Structures are given as structure tokens and as C-alpha cells.
Amino acid sequence: MSVLVYIENWDGKFKKISFELASYASSIAASLNVPAVALSLGKVDNSELSKLSVYGISRILNNPDERFNALDNQAIAKAVAQAAQTTGATCVVLAHNNLGKAIAPRLAVKLKAGLVSAVNGLPVSTEPFVVKKMLFTGKAFGHIEMLSAVKVLTLSSNSFGLAEKQVTASVEFFDPEMVDADFHIQIKQTNKVTGKVLLSDADIVVSGGRGMKAAENWAPLEELAALLGAGTSCSRPVSDEGWRPHSEHVGQTGKIIAPNLYFAFGISGAIQHLGGVSSSKVIVAVNKDPDAPIFEAADYGIVGDVAKVLPQFIEAVKEIKS
């Protein structure tokens, strides 16, 4: 028996979300009294792999086949299912990101497992197995009982955090049965955003809305984000106007994020937007309209002009960083 966690890599490196998943899986494993096993696919150095042992992973399976780097959900689901079967996993954990979301449903069918996606934190109980998840895009939560023998979960990023628990780990070569036909997609082009913090991995997110007035006004917002090592996002009207890419849209029909700190500049806070950010630990709002609903969701607020506030924020961040 085991708890299995699939750990994605980015050009052979892990991110904070990888270690959060490892922490989460080993915590569930401890409560079930079984080992926590990690599976990594694609080329990752042993020094990187062994970092997972800091977060309680005692057995690390790895296959360096570069075909896995194509992020083909079908091929990866097949390999993860085999790892789950070999290790007798009763619970399989994945990230609630683009890849995890794509793999999890296919994996669940292969394992005849129930799936709950975007789980918030540890199971409420393991007997019966009940997890908490966000519903109605942050407007409510549900306690969901998983009725199957094997459970598949995707974890909302930043809902558990990191928990160090150094253990001795073995790194083993894992050899799933794969044939060429298992790799279905042909990549024609990849555009990687470089030098930016992934929204799903960001501790701090700096976001702009219609109150920013125009695409060219984003420079100070980006400067603040860079100083804080933050990700950048926007509200729906901004991506609809084409001021920012769709990948930055947070809210009901965009991404749901839960950073430690969320800055909302010129965002009025429509119910659809709040759904996407309400799980943030601390929300700071800057808006000209004192009645903007964003202030009901915010912890700290300034009623004022973003153009006047942003330079002061930048100056203060420079002071505390120096």
C-alpha cells in the first residue's frame, strides 16, 4: 500500500508546488500509515529528485524517457496508473494545474477510482475518506466523500503549504510498459514565458483591472511584481480588451488562485472575479470607488488613484528589501 504523488518538472527542475505536493502526500500517507511514493517522468537529475525526501517522500520512482516531456496526458496517465498498481496506491495525488487536471480524470478511470479535483488541504477524515473542496468558484465549499477503494485527488496550490520532514529515500528506476503508440501528440511549437513567476506557483500576485485604464499603464504594476518576485494577473475585462493575455485572467471563467498576498489594482470586484481570488490569504485593494465590492473581500484597502499609489508601493518595497 502507498500514497503515490506525481511530480511534474519544468526543464528538469521542481518548483514550490512540487514540494507542496510531496508534503501533502506524505502527510496523508502518515495518517494512513503507509509510505509516500513519488513518481517523476522525464529527465530530472538525482540531486533534484532527492530533494523530495526533505518533504517525507521515502521512495522516488523515476523514468528519464524524454518523450514524457511532451506533456502528453494519455502517456503520463498510463505510466502513473502502472506506478499506482505496482506500489499498491490507495490514494494518488496530482497538482491542480494544467497537466494535473488533464491526467487525473483519465487516471481515475484506469484505476476505477473516484476523483475530487481542487481539494483544499488535508482530508477532513480518512475513515470515511472525506475531502474539502471549493465549489461555485469560491462562493462555497463542499465536504465530499470518496466511495471507491482508490482515490485520485488534485490539490489546489497553496492550500496545504510546505511541511519539512526529512526521511531516507531510495531513488529507483521505474520502467512502465510503454509503446510508441502511447504518445499521441505531435508538438509543432512551444512558446515559453521566460523570466515570469508561474501564477499557480506564486506566493504573491499583482493584478490589474479596468481601472488601470490602458495596456501601457502596466509598467509600474510589472515593476512592483518584479520587485516582489510576484506573478501578474488581471480581471476579465482586461483580457477581453486584449490589454493582457487570457492566461493572466483570474476569476470565474479564468484561473482560480490562492496566493499568500493578492494585490488588486483598479479591480471593482465583481462576484465572478472574487470567486477566483477569495481564497488568497491577504487581499490588498486599491480603487477609486469607495463602494467597490472589492473592499468587502479585502483585508487592506486604499480608496485612491492607482497611478498615485503604485509609485509609493514601489518605493516602500525598495526600502524594505534594501
Add this chain to the structure above:
Amino acid sequence: MKILVLIGNVPDTTTKIKFNADKTAFDANGVQWIINPWDELALTRAMELKEAPGSTVETIVVANVGRAETEGTLRKALAIGADKAIRVDADPLDAAYVATQLARFAGEFDLVFAGIEASDYNGNAVGGMLAEMLGINSVSAVSGLNIEGSQVIVNREIDGGSQTLGVSLPLLAIVQKGIAKEPRIPAMRGIMMARTKPLEVLQPVDAQPLTAIRTFEMPQPKAACRKIGEDQAKELIYLLRDEAKVL
């Protein structure tokens, strides 16, 4: 070519969410129901593919699993332009249950569209499960799709960028924002025509749900927002460091 678009029946996105007294069921009183926003974009893209010059798309079918009261949502999909609707007459117990019902007939289609999630239970599951049950290709987080012969050219979002892929039919495309620019709004002519388009009702097959919602809860109410003057903005950054301890 035949296209199937899965249609979720969800509360309007501005709905104030309420539950019954013991918090075990969603209170649907006074709720306006709409097509799940991503499914509406998927249907729009399917229509664009059918209308493109030289298109090989013959028919677009929409389908859901739900009781008779969800037919208004299917009729809206017909008014937008789908040729036929299928409703499996059952409560959508969980994603595995819904996918099992859809798998009975979805295998007849060359291209199946599913929204990346439903705006009510945010499951991200039915599309991928259905593809696995049918044993067909799937690509997720799709923000663009074109058919080129037996290949589909897909744009998808990855964590940290985007990719253009070639993948062969049959395909289940799990779509997100960007797949179509704006959802189509039914025209009066479409609404009239929708009344006479076929809406087939199927009885469900036996299947067991693998998950069940036991209770609901509302988010913790927030403490009042602490307001700082526009001219003291710098002070807020110090509060984030010293009081909130997030910097």
C-alpha cells in the same frame, strides 16, 4: 464529420449561492440556469467550424445528463445552432456517473468538445473521463482548434506558456477561454427553429457514483477592510510586513 458538444446546466454566474437548512443540498429557488460558460464557447467554436468554407462538419449534437428541467438549457444550445440534442434522463450524480452515461453514444462522434470545468462543482473531470472510457485522444486547456484533414491543430495552455499541437481524430477537446472570442447569442430565427429540432431523451444505464457531496459550507466572513489614506500608501507595505507578515 460529426461533432458532439457536452452541455452543462449551471446557475447563472451572478447567482447568490444558498443551501438548505442542514447544508446538505443546494437551494435552487429563484436560480436562473445557463449553459456552462466554457461549453457555450465550445458550441460557438463548433458552429464556426461547421460554417467555415469547405467544412466537412455535417452535424453538431449537444448532450447533457439531467432531468426535464434542464431542457431549457439544451433548447438554448439548439437556438444557438446545434442540430440535435440528447438528454440522458438522470440526476448527474458525479463526474464518473455522467461520463458513463455519455460514453454510450459519444463514440459515434469524430470530435467531442467538453468545457474545462463546470462553474458549479468545478470538477474538471467529465471530459477526460469520457475520453478514457472511449479510448480516444484528449487534449486539455485548449484555447484554439482547427481541423486539417484527419489531423486537428490545437493550441493549448501549459504551465509557463502555450503550445501548438497536432493530434489525430477522434479527439476529445477540453476547452477553456480563447477557444471562441465571444459566446454566440441565439437570434430570434434560431429560437423559433429550436422548437422543432429533435431532442432525444435516453434512459440512464446502471452506474454507481464514486463520490458524493455530504455537506456544504460558506466561506468564513472576512473581517472589515483596514483603510489607509492614499498619501500614506507606503505605510500599507510596512503593515504587510509587520502586521500581516506576508512580505
